[in-house]
Amino acid sequence: DAGITQSPRHKVTETGTPVTLRCHQTENHRYMYWYRQDPGHGLRLIHYSYGVKDTDKGEVSDGYSVSRSKTEDFLLTLESATSSQTSVYFCAISDSGATNEKLFFGSGTQLSVL
Amino acid sequence: LAKTTQPISMDSYEGQEVNITCSHNNIATNDYITWYQQFPSQGPRFIIQGYKTKVTNEVASLFIPADRKSSTLSLPRVSLSDTAVYYCLVGPLDTGGFKTIFGAGTRLFVKA
Numbered sequence: 654d655a656g657i658t659q660s661p662r663h664k665v666t667e668t669g670t671p672v673t674l675r676c677h678q679t680e681n682h683r684y685m686y687w688y689r690q691d692p693g694h695g696l697r698l699i700h701y702s703y704g705v706k707d708t709d710k711g712e713v714s715d716g717y718s719v720s721r722s723k724t725e726d727f728l729l730t731l732e733s734a735t736s737s738q739t740s741v742y743f744c745a746i747s748d749s750g751a752t753n754e755k756l757f758f759g760s761g762t763q764l765s766v767l
Numbered sequence: 768l769a770k771t772t773q774p775i776s777m778d779s780y781e782g783q784e785v786n787i788t789c790s791h792n793n794i795a796t797n798d799y800i801t802w803y804q805q806f807p808s809q810g811p812r813f814i815i816q817g818y819k820t821k822v823t824n825e826v827a828s829l830f831i832p833a834d835r836k837s838s839t840l841s842l843p844r845v846s847l848s849d850t851a852v853y854y855c856l857v858g859p860l861d862t863g864g865f866k867t868i869f870g871a872g873t874r875l876f877v878k879a
Binding site (some may be wrong): 687693694695696698708735743744745751752753755757758759760761 | 798799801803808810811812813816854856857858859860861866867868869870871872
């Protein structure tokens with residue numbers, strides 16, 4: 654399995670608090686992604702990165718920010734968490750960033766915003 | 768990206784062959800077909816990818832007819848551990864897209 658670690662695995666927080674989720678990879682892949690998964694919506698892309706300090710928005714980026722200061726780490730921050738951000742968050746990596754290229758996923762972070 | 772349609776759910780029994788069909792009528796010439804598998808509480812996992820005819824690996828086979836407007840993922844002799852959601856994705860392998868789109872997938876439930 655690809656070396657992808659997400660932390661924390663579970664998080665419960667209150668509305669209005671900041672939350673940071675971490676994705677760490679040991680594959681030296683250039684591209685990293687954050688998805689959220691909700692019932693009835695499948696997986697939706699939040700933000701992605703195509704290199705250190707190079708990031709861009711996905712289809713559901715409002716309320717989220719990301720940072721990538723090292724190849725191996727991609728952080729997702731909810732500046733002020735809302736109940737609508739309760740979800741399972743998955744980090745993924747790929748080597749070339751091609752649209753339909755093989756993605757490797759982490760095990761996910763279950764976030765509950767109360 | 769081509770829109771895909773696949774059954775919402777399927778049931779099977781251990782030892783049976785399972786075929787999950789995905790429709791993609793608007794597939795483009797440079798599109799590939801990719802299938803992922805997702806177990807509960809885990810991220811999706813790549814299963815197989817193909818462009819035309821048949822592709823086989825240690826996990827599954829992928830059948831793509833000549834018109835490429837549909838594809839069928841075949842799982843031989845399923846076991847209880849094959850219970851998962853299976854996603855069909857269609858898109859090009861060109862760079863810069865970053866738009867791999869996962870739909871709702873097909874929930875396969877394997878019974879004893």
